[in-house]
Amino acid sequence: EKIRYDSFKGCPISDKEYKETIKRNTTFWCVNEIEPCDPDEGRRVDGSCNNLKHPTRGATHTPFYRILPAEYDTDDGKFEPRKASDGGPLPLARYLRTSFLAEGKVPDPVFTQLLTHILAFVVSDVLSLQDTVNYIVWRPYCCLPKGKTDPNCVPNEVPVDDPVHRFSGIRCFNMTRPESFQSMGCIKNGTVPERIISSTPMMDLSQMYGNLYENLAKNGRKFEKGLLKYEVEDDRIWPPSTKTKVDLCLLNQKPVEKRCHATPEDGSNTLLGINLFSIWFWRNHNRMANALSELNPAWDDEKLFYTARDINIATWTQIVYYELLPLLMGRDNLIRDSVIMSTPGFRDLYNEEKLPQIALEYPLVTRWFHVMQEGALKLYDQDGYYLRDFPIVNLTLRTGWLAVDDNIDYITQGSFRQACGKADYIVDPDMSEVGLGPHQRANDVLTSDLAKNRYFGFKPYVAYREWCFGRSYDDFDDLKEAFDPERLELLKERYKSVEDIDLMAGLWLEKHVEGGYIPETLYCIMSEQLIRFVVSDRHWYERPNRPHAFTADQLLEIRKASVSRLLCDVGDKVSEIQPQGFVRAGPKNKICSCEEIPKIDLSAWKDSGCKNHCHYRNRK
Numbered sequence: 248e249k250i251r252y253d254s255f256k257g258c259p260i261s262d263k264e265y266k267e268t269i270k271r272n273t274t275f276w277c278v279n280e281i282e283p284c285d286p287d288e289g290r291r292v293d294g295s296c297n298n299l300k301h302p303t304r305g306a307t308h309t310p311f312y313r314i315l316p317a318e319y320d321t322d323d324g325k326f327e328p329r330k331a332s333d334g335g336p337l338p339l340a341r342y343l344r345t346s347f348l349a350e351g352k353v354p355d356p357v358f359t360q361l362l363t364h365i366l367a368f369v370v371s372d373v374l375s376l377q378d379t380v381n382y383i384v385w386r387p388y389c390c391l392p393k394g395k396t397d398p399n400c401v402p403n404e405v406p407v408d409d410p411v412h413r414f415s416g417i418r419c420f421n422m423t424r425p426e427s428f429q430s431m432g433c434i435k436n437g438t439v440p441e442r443i444i445s446s447t448p449m450m451d452l453s454q455m456y457g458n459l460y461e462n463l464a465k466n467g468r469k470f471e472k473g474l475l476k477y478e479v480e481d482d483r484i485w486p487p488s489t490k491t492k493v494d495l496c497l498l499n500q501k502p503v504e505k506r507c508h509a510t511p512e513d514g515s516n517t518l519l520g521i522n523l524f525s526i527w528f529w530r531n532h533n534r535m536a537n538a539l540s541e542l543n544p545a546w547d548d549e550k551l552f553y554t555a556r557d558i559n560i561a562t563w564t565q566i567v568y569y570e571l572l573p574l575l576m577g578r579d580n581l582i583r584d585s586v587i588m589s590t591p592g593f594r595d596l597y598n599e600e601k602l603p604q605i606a607l608e609y610p611l612v613t614r615w616f617h618v619m620q621e622g623a624l625k626l627y628d629q630d631g632y633y634l635r636d637f638p639i640v641n642l643t644l645r646t647g648w649l650a651v652d653d654n655i656d657y658i659t660q661g662s663f664r665q666a667c668g669k670a671d672y673i674v675d676p677d678m679s680e681v682g683l684g685p686h687q688r689a690n691d692v693l694t695s696d697l698a699k700n701r702y703f704g705f706k707p708y709v710a711y712r713e714w715c716f717g718r719s720y721d722d723f724d725d726l727k728e729a730f731d732p733e734r735l736e737l738l739k740e741r742y743k744s745v746e747d748i749d750l751m752a753g754l755w756l757e758k759h760v761e762g763g764y765i766p767e768t769l770y771c772i773m774s775e776q777l778i779r780f781v782v783s784d785r786h787w788y789e790r791p792n793r794p795h796a797f798t799a800d801q802l803l804e805i806r807k808a809s810v811s812r813l814l815c816d817v818g819d820k821v822s823e824i825q826p827q828g829f830v831r832a833g834p835k836n837k838i839c840s841c842e843e844i845p846k847i848d849l850s851a852w853k854d855s856g857c858k859n860h861c862h863y864r865n866r867k
């Protein structure tokens with residue numbers, strides 16, 4: 248018998264309350280229906296029962312927490328962006344973006360494009376699409392007269408002397424307010440907006456396995472030998488595809504480009520980086536299910552499926568925590584702050600008092616990586632010869648392009664041969680003037696980043712810096728430690744007081760953390776979340792005493808995971824790659840045969856004791 252919970256409060260509701268949500272048509276967003284928890288069960292697909300005391304925390308629609316309390320302008324009873332300290336409005340978001348970030352293309356000397364691809368996939372594990380779909384599909388009209396009458400419309404004004412649009416006549420970029428428990432009808436208006444999304448707030452590959460059992464059963468599981476459904480086209484393995492006339496791949500150039508993934512979540516069809524990693528981890532699941540089934544012929548579909556998923560999630564988390572983040576944030580910094588360990592054995596930091604939740608600040612600050620996004624996707628052949636460029640912004644919601652003309656082969660080769668954009672004060676013009684390609688006439692992703700910062704009601708940059716570094720910043724001079732003199736000068740020119748500086752603007756101009764490549768306050772807010780993932784997740788892969796925990800030998804195998812190995816195993820036509828796939832090839836990181844890249848040995852999963860009782864405890 249399922250139990251129904253209020254998704255916001257996390258407590259059970261009565262039949263009467265449930266019926267009211269049906270009447271209001273708000274059940275999907277406002278109610279979680281879950282089976283009672285079983286403490287010995289593995290990680291649930293819907294994220295429920297991760298915390299046994301609060302069964303729906305960790306499930307879809309878990310509310311966010313805030314690192315610092317909200318700060319809005321509530322003068323007229325609404326929750327609008329805070330005012331500047333002199334009582335006037337803050338400078339326009341587009342004006343600040345064009346002032347602080349120049350446009351251009353500077354290749355990063357260190358990192359490859361795989362780095363930005365995987366970062367987009369990392370955040371897609373804990374986010375959902377509706378806030379973007381809202382303004383490109385449901386409310387494309389915010390800059391038109393109709394937009395003035397829709398309170399969800401909050402478009403961005405483009406100044407008349409804008410460096411680009413003084414010539415075009417475009418005076419407005421479309422944007423909508425973030426969806427909230429209030430806008431979905433779960434809680435009353437008139438309270439601080441509480442952001443709502445539909446992914447599980449944990450590192451669990453929910454962007455590919457989905458957030459609901461129904462969707463996984465319909466579009467994911469083959470219910471045979473632990474496999475995910477798949478299709479073979481031109482000798483390549485793909486996730487299943489849509490069979491309907493209308494789908495989310497709005498930019499597929501039909502009839503040539505047909506493929507659109509019908510995976511448990513639609514997110515796999517969005518940004519190119521998310522799409523690629525969804526395909527790779529999809530294939531990786533089946534690669535492991537096949538190997539496990541050979542090793543353990545007695546295992547049933549259920550045991551094979553959930554073991555392959557568990558290894559896939561662990562491989563994923565290992566690559567992010569021990570390969571990607573140390574490069575970006577500094578390995579010693581992360582060890583010092585207990586985000587990672589210096590030894591390969593188990594670790595158990597689980598604390599059931601910490602709920603599996605995302606800090607509202609986390610998805611906002613990680614938008615900073617938009618400055619590292621290179622607009623030109625460079626295609627290479629298998630021998631490393633450069634072929635041509637393609638604008639990456641034209642590939643959002645366009646899975647079909649990957650499946651024609653061997654494009655996926657050339658993109659895969661390019662992903663580890665091409666540099667990403669440099670982490671500097673320069674943004675690729677495709678990101679800052681085009682954004683989602685033909686989905687919109689013109690837009691600036693970074694202007695939206697700053698504007699959304701305000702609609703989430705974040706306190707000023709200095710409040711976060713104070714939280715991170717334990718000292719106060721009362722005037723611009725106090726900020727000398729955080730900014731180079733010319734950046735500080737820019738801030739002084741654009742903001743009247745240090746209290747006015749927006750969090751996002753501070754990140755754009757701030758000095759980078761010692762030993763790493765990202766701004767200091769971004770490091771601080773990201774590590775808060777990264778530790779939260781470890782501490783609040785009962786099923787964290789490094790724990791020795793979680794249900795179905797790895798043995799010590801199995802964990803040592805997981806430690807061998809790397810992005811280069813992933814590409815060797817499941818990338819299209821990858822037979823050579825540099826050992827560190829996120830780092831550009833060079834004398835210390837030479838392209839070599841895949842044979843030389845360490846492999847996970849799945850024989851550690853050979854189960855000698857399993858003859859009849861081979862069941863894995865998880866729901867079907």
Ligand code: HEM
Pocket residue numbers: 363364366367370374375378379422518519520610611613614616617620639640643682683692695696699
């Ligand atoms: C081709 C590359 C990319 C494009 C075209 C793109 C575009 C966008 C757009 C249009 C939004 C929605 C803005 C809004 O809320 O109004 C967004 C949000 C976001 N992007 Fe990107 N992006 C790209 C790459 C990346 C990368 C590499 C990262 C790395 C972390 C990233 C992280 C994020 C995050 C965290 C959000 C916030 C999503 C949310 O809170 O719902 N993006 N991006």
